[in-house]
Amino acid sequence: MHFEAGIEFAQALDHEDPLSRFREEFSIPAQPDGSQEIYLCGNSLGLQPRRARDYVNQELDKWATLGVKGHFDCEFPWMPYHEFLAESSANLVGAHSDEVVMMNSLTVNLHLMMVSFYRPSATRYKIVIEDHAFPSDHYAVESQLRHHGIDPEDGLLLLKPREGEELLRLEDITALIEEQGDSIALLLLPGVQYYTGQVLPMAELTELAHQHGISVGFDLAHAVGNIPLQLHTWNVDFACWCSYKYLNSGPGSVAGCFVHRRHAQNTQLPRFAGWWGHDKQSRFRMENRFQPIPTAEGWQLSNPPILSLAAIRASLDVFSEAGGMGPLRSKSEKLTAYLQFLLKSEVGEYISIITPEDLEQRGCQLSLSCNARHLSGRQLFQRLEEHGVTCDWREPNVIRVAPVPLYNRFADVYRFVEILKAACEE
Template sequence: MVFEDNLEFAQQLDQQDPLSNMRGEFHIPKIKGTEQDEIYFCGNSLGLQPKLTSQYLNDELNKWQKLGVKGHFDCEFPWMPYHEFLAEESAKLVGAKASEVVCMNSLTANLHFLMVSFYRPSNKKYKVLIEDHAFPSDHYAVESQVKFHGHDPADAMVLLKPREGETCLQLDDILATIDEHADELALIMLPGVQYYTGQVFDMQAITDAAQHHDIVVGFDLAHAAGNIEMQLHDWGVDFAAWCTYKYLNSGPGSVAGCFVHEKHHDNPDLPRFAGWWGHDKSTRFKMENQFMPIQSAEGWQLSNPPILSLAAIRASLDTIKQAGGISTLRNKSKQLTAYLRFLLQNRLANQVDIITPDEALSGSQLSICINSEDKHGKAVFDAIEAAGVTCDWREPNVIRVAPTPLYNSFADCIHFVDILEAAL
C-alpha cells in the first residue's frame, strides 16, 4: 500500500479497519484536565483495561460474598479449576497445546522455577547463552541460577553482543555463537522480542540450532505474547514464560503464563520444585505426602492462584477472542506500525533514528532515538507526554512507542507524529 501523510488518509484507513470497533471495548485514559483521549502508545509496558474486566472481577467478588468457600466448586467458573478456563485461549496465543500452558506466579518466578528443571549444568556443559543487554530481571535470574549451582557468572554466562556500531543482534552471529560454545552450553535463554529495540528473534532457527547440539532452549515472551504469532509446540521450544499485563491487558502485576513442551510432561527424572497445586488432581485431596505431578504444564504449579487476577486474564483473553485472535491482531499491527514508520521517516528522518528492525523482525513496538549530539531525548519525551502522549523512556536515549491493534488507530499515528515534530 502507498501511504499518505495526512489526517484524511489515516481516517480512511480507520474506516476500513475491521478492528476499529475494538477501541470501544477498552477504557482510554483522558488527558489530564480534559475529556480528550490520550494517545496511548504504551501497551508494551501496561495494556489498557478491557471493559469486560470489571464485570468479570465483580462476578468473582459476588461469588465470594454469596457462596464463601463453596465458590471453589458449586457455581459457574468455580475457583478450583479456574486456571483451566484460561488454557485454550492462552495456548492459541503462543502456538501450543492447552496441556502445555498454565497461568501461574509472576514472570521471573516462572523463569526461576523452569530453570530448576531445565538448567541442569554438568562439569562440561554448564554455560548459559543470554543477551548482553537482556532485560535486567532475566540477567539477574540467570546469574543467580549460575551462582546457585556453584559457577562463576563471568565464566558461565555467554553474552551475545551486537556488532560494532549496531544495536540489534544478527541471527548469523547468534547461530555462530551457539556453534562456538555448543560443547559447553547447558541452556539458551533469550527473548522472543527484545524489550529495548523491539527486535523479534527467530525463535525457530535458534531452537533448531539448540536441538542440533542437544542444548535446552527457553524464551522470555514478555514482549512477544499477544504481539506476534508463535508456534512454540511445532518449533520444539523446551519452555517459555510471559507476563500478561502488556499486550494481554490483564492489569498491573497480573499472574503470568508459562509453557512446557509436552515432551517433558511425563519425564519422572526431571527435577522441579513441587507444590500442592501441581499434584495429581485425582488424589490431591487425599492429603498424602508423596508428590505425583500432573502430566502437563500444570505439574509445575505450586499454590492455588489468585482468582481475581485470573478473572482479569479471562476478560482479556475473551476480548482478544472477540477481536479474532492473534493472527487478526498481527495483520493490523503490521499495517499500523508500517504507517507510523512511514510518517516518522517521511517527516523526521533527519531528527530521529528508528532502531527497531523492519517489519519482518519487529512487532508493535518502534524504538526511537533522538538524533542529536546532546542526547536531549528525555526532554523530548517529557514534552510529548505533556502534550497528551503516553509512551515510555528507556536510558540512555530511547523513546519506545507501541501502537497496539486492539485500541490504537491510524489517526493516533498522525497525531503522535504531529506532537513529536512540534516537540523536536
C-alpha cells in the first residue's frame, strides 16, 4: 500500500472509503469544547449504534403496553428473541446458525464450556493457556483445575514468548504440544491476544491439537467483529466472546458462544443444565427430566435479558448492512497499515509497535510501547487523553490503539499521530 504524509492524503482516503457513511450510524463522544473525540478504543468498548436506542425503546414500549404478552404474538417476541441474532452472529464467526447462541457473560460461558470439554483423567489433565492471558481467563482456568482437585502448578501449562520477545511463535506452541500432548486435555487460547494484538493461527492450532486428542477452545473477545473467522471449517470445538468490544452492544452486554455441530448434536455431552436449554416443545410442561436442545442453545441456562439482546441486534444489523467482515476487514487492514506508516515515519524514535507487522497476524489493534526517555508510557497516555484521544492503557507498558473500520476515519488516525508526536516532543 502506498501512503503519504499530510492531512490532505488522509482526507482523500476518507473520501474514497465505501464504508465512510457508517460513521454516522454511531454516537461519537464529544470533548468539552463540543468537538468529537478521537475514539480509538473499540477494542475495549465499542461506540453506541444510534439505532440501539430505538431498538431498546421498542422493547420498553412493548413491556409497557403488552406486559407478559410481549413474550408471544408481536414483532420480535421475547420468547425466541435470541434466535433473531443467530444467523448474523453465525456469519461473523463462520458458523452455522445452530452452532451459536448469545447468552450469559464471557467468563460464565467459558466455565460452561469447560464443564463439557475439560474432562480430565489421571494421565490427561493439563490445560494450555498463554502466559499473559487476560486475567479473567486465567482465573477461570485455575478455578476449573482446583475444582477437579488438580494443583495449577501441575495442571497449568503457560505459553511464553522467547526471551526479549513479545509474541508467541507457532513453532514453540507446536513443540509444547508435541512434547506433552498426551497429558494435555484442553488448549484454550485467544483468537487475538489482548495485550499484543497478535492473531493466533487458529486453524493450524486446532488441527495440531486434535491430532493429539486435545480439545480446543478460543476466547474470541478481541476477534469477533475484528477479523474473519471460520470456526466450523476450522473444526474448533468451542469458542466464547463478549459483545461489547467490536460488536458495539453496550457495557456488560450478553456474550456469545459457539459449539461445533458435532458436539451440539450430542445431547449426552455432560453440561450444567438450565431450563432455557431444555427442548422447546416440552419446556413448559414443567417436568424434571432435562432434555437438551440439540444445538448450541442446549447450553443456555436462563431466559436472556431482552434489552441487552435488542442492543446486540441493532449492532448486528449495522454489520449486515456494511456487508459483513469482508469489506470491514479490507478497510481495517488499510487503516492499520496507514497508522503503522505514520507511527514509523513520525514517532519512530519514541514508539515501538509490538503487534505483528504481517497483516494476517493482526486485527484493528496496534499495541504501542513507549521508548522516550523523558516520559513514561503512562504519562504519554495521559497526555493523549488530555488532548481528546481515547485509547487504552495496559500494564506494564502498552498503549492499545484500535482504529475500527465501522466508525473511524483515516483522518482520525492522522490526527492521533499528530497529537502523539506533539506529546512526545513536549
